[in-house]
Amino acid sequence: MTNPVEVKVNVINQLKLLRQSTFKDKLSFLDEDIQNAQRAKATEVKVSVDYYNDKVTIENNGKILLNPQALFSIAESEWDEDIQKSESPFGMGFFSNITVSDYIEVFTGNKHIIFNVSDMIQNNKTEIEVNDIGDTYDGFKLILNNFDFSQVSSSSIRERVEMLGKYIHELDIYCDGKLQEKKDLTEGDGSVFNSKINDETLKGWIALHTGFCQDLNVFYKGRFVTKLENLYYVKGDLHITDKTLNLTSPDRKDIIRDNKYYDFLKSVKTYIQELANNSFLTGEQKYIDNHIDSISYYADKEKLKNEMTFLIFNTEDEKDSKYLSGIALAKRDNVEMKTINQYEVFLNSKAAKQSESNYDEIEIESDVKSKAPQAEGVRSWRGDEGSSGGRSEPEIDGDKLEEKKGKQIDFDSEPVFWLGFDQVIEQEDKFKIAEYYKLKIIVSRNKFESSVLELLGKEQSIVHISQLTEKTKIRASLSNTELQSTEGRAMMLLDMISRMVGFNRNVFAIGDLMVLKETSVEVLNHTIEAIEDKFTAIHDAKNNKIYIDRTVIDKTNLRNDLDDNLDIEDYKFILFNLKEIVRELHLINFENNKKPDDLYERIINTLAIA
Structure with a gap:
């Protein structure tokens, strides 16, 4: 067996490193000591700041430290088992000082401990x-001398x-003898849309923000840890415990991205979604409009689509129809x-102006000693002497208006069409079609409502108003084409016009013309x-002919012969119907003939020399 190798640490160098770089936040010593x-x-x-003597003192009335060695041993703890089970004591917090x-001096029990860092580093003492x-x-007193x-x-x-x-409720904290005021961890900042969180491992509050932000703060034991990433349009304070998240050591200034973190993130998103849903369903419309970005970002469309109310206008109702047109x-x-x-x-301001301009009787009195208070809701301005004048107009407080209430959609009724408030002008022409067919129209108040209506459109009979289009088809038939009396002369004149414009045949036919207009709304x-x-002439594309209704001939005084010499009645017949004739000639296929530039x-010109 080879000789064993041990891990050794150069204590003095480690002290230098701890002092210079381990704790990013210079105020971490307060977090750790508390x-x-x-x-x-x-x-x-109790924290005391003695600026003139370069000293900060921190003392507590907790247990006496029996083993001073634990204070100076990294990753060891003197605390009892229940503390170690409930928390994650790294045994490194003291070194933040x-x-x-x-x-550094420590007084605890009958011990006075002196930690002369400067001397240890300079003289290589341990x-x-x-x-x-x-x-x-009786307790623990820490004196930080030579405080920088x-x-x-x-x-x-x-x-x-x-x-x-403010945030640590387990003990009272004093600063220079003054007890620091506690704050309810679930108390928000007064935002319109906010909710409290009060779970075993998480306490705090969240609120929807009116603009883009990333201000969801995480606190641990009263200290700020970090802001949660990628949670936009919301703000709040979330106070966690050791069971909630794992934090980086030694200063606990960031979150370890492990399973705990992702579960926590999922839980927070659920709270935000519930807040967004409730805000949209129960909030006042003016506040919803202000927070629509955050609501749109988090609210659950699937959950809300059957609970929401919309501004539904029945175009059959004259009042509703007038309201819609008024928006445009x-x-x-x-x-x-x-x-x-x-x-x-705008409507209320307009109504107020109209009411101010109507008086049953006006009485002027020259000697007025005192004036009644100016009526609420009226804003006045008067120019100085020599100025161009002044004005007085109603001022309506939007916050005091009663909101126009929405209602739920009846999915079993006829189709409902919708458009966004910002689309009213571009889709205004559809209102007349809707009125004609007595349809219902929803005006979406914001982009979230629009997105839900788009979703509903895939499932229910709800269609965007842009799809409300009429297709028109003209069908015509000509019957009873046998010519009678003066109709023969009319046909001769029409044959003459055919040849004037380049045809070698008569492109006109006379009879009983019936024109049907077929209008369909596909949706x-x-x-x-x-x-x-109103149709007296129409082009038949299939046969390349122009049909003329005999009623136009009935209104003339054409003579009953086919003499080539034209009289005034012939000219009157041609000129009276020339507009209709030329319109239909423009549609005809000139085949191999060259179409005149100006029919x-x-x-x-041809008639002039005839």
């Missing part, structure tokens, strides 16, 4: 001076003690109008047929 007091079953800790002091004293100190206030200011010490005193008008004049609540403010599976009386000009 945590040691907790482990010693103390009920109070050497980052701020090079001459022994700690321990003296017996006559006056027994240039690195750690007295104000930062007091702020850290205040925070520790208001948004055109107010480009900054982004929410229904702002539209409600509704709905088709309407109606006879269109009007060709016909008029």
Whole structure:
């Protein structure tokens, strides 16, 4: 067997390393010393800052330290078994003090311990001076001499003690004789949407934020550890125990990414999701609008889709229809109008202006000694002498308005169409179609509602209003084409026009023209047929002919012959129907014939020399 090899540590070099780099936070000594007091079953800790004598004193009324060696042994602990089971004492916390002091004194029981760090490093000493004293100190008193206030200011010490005193409820903490006020760990910051967490291993609060942020703080034993990563749009304080997470040693300034961490993250996300769901279902709309980014990020669409209420407008109702059209008008004049609540403010302001402009009687009295208080809700401005004048207009407080309430969708009824509040102007033309078919329209108040409506659209009869389109088909038939009396002359004139524009045949036919307009809304599976009386001429693409309704001839005074000489009635017939004729000629296929550049000009010029 080869000679055994032992792990050895150069104590002096280790002291240098501990002093220079191990603890990232220079205030860690306070966290560690107060945590040691907790482990010693103390009920109070007193911190005194003596700036003028470069000294900080920390004392507690906990158990007396019986074995001083444990204080200076890394990864060993003097604390009893129940403490070691409930926590993770590394036995390294005491060494955080050497980052701020090079001459440390400890009084505990009848022992006076002197830890002269500077002397040990300079003279390569490893022994700690321990003296017996006559006056027994009941507890543990730590004196940090030669304290370097240039690195750690007295104000930062007091702020850290205040925070520790606020969050550590197991003992009272004093700073320069003043008891630090406790804070309920579940008490939030007054945010509109917040919730308390009060579990065995996790206490604190979370709140939805109005903007992008990453402010979910993790605390351990009153000390700030870190901010949770990748949890945006939320803020709060989460106080953990040793059972909740594993922290990095020795300063516990970060979380170890193990299974505990991922379980913890999952639990926190569940709390946030519940908060987002409840906020959306029960919150006031104006606050929902302000927090819509955070709600959209966390709320569970699947869970909420059947519980949500929406602003549903029945276009058959004149009041609802007017309200919808009013949104579009208001948004055109107010480009900054982004929410229904702002539209409600606009409506109330408009109503207030109208009420102010109507008076049954006006009475003016010159000698007014005292004036009544200005009416609430009216904002006034008057220019100084020589200015251009003034104005008085109603001021409506949006916070005092009664919100327009939504209602749940009846999935068993006819299809419902929806659009976002920001889409009202671009989709306004669809309102008339909706009114005609007496449809219901949902105006989504925010992007989260829109996303839920999109989800519902895949499952229920809910369709975005952009899909509400009419397809129109024209069907025509010509019957009874046998010419009667003056219709023969009309056909002669139409044959003449055919040849004027380049055809060697007559492209017109006269008879009883019936035109059907077929309008279909595919998404509704709905088709309407109606006879269109306004058509007097129509192009038949299949036969490349233009059909003329005989009613246009009935209105003329054409003579009943086929003489080539044109009279005034012939010209009147052509000119009266020229617009319809040219319109249909534009649709016809000229086949091998060259289409004139200007059909009007060709016909008029030819008639002029006829």
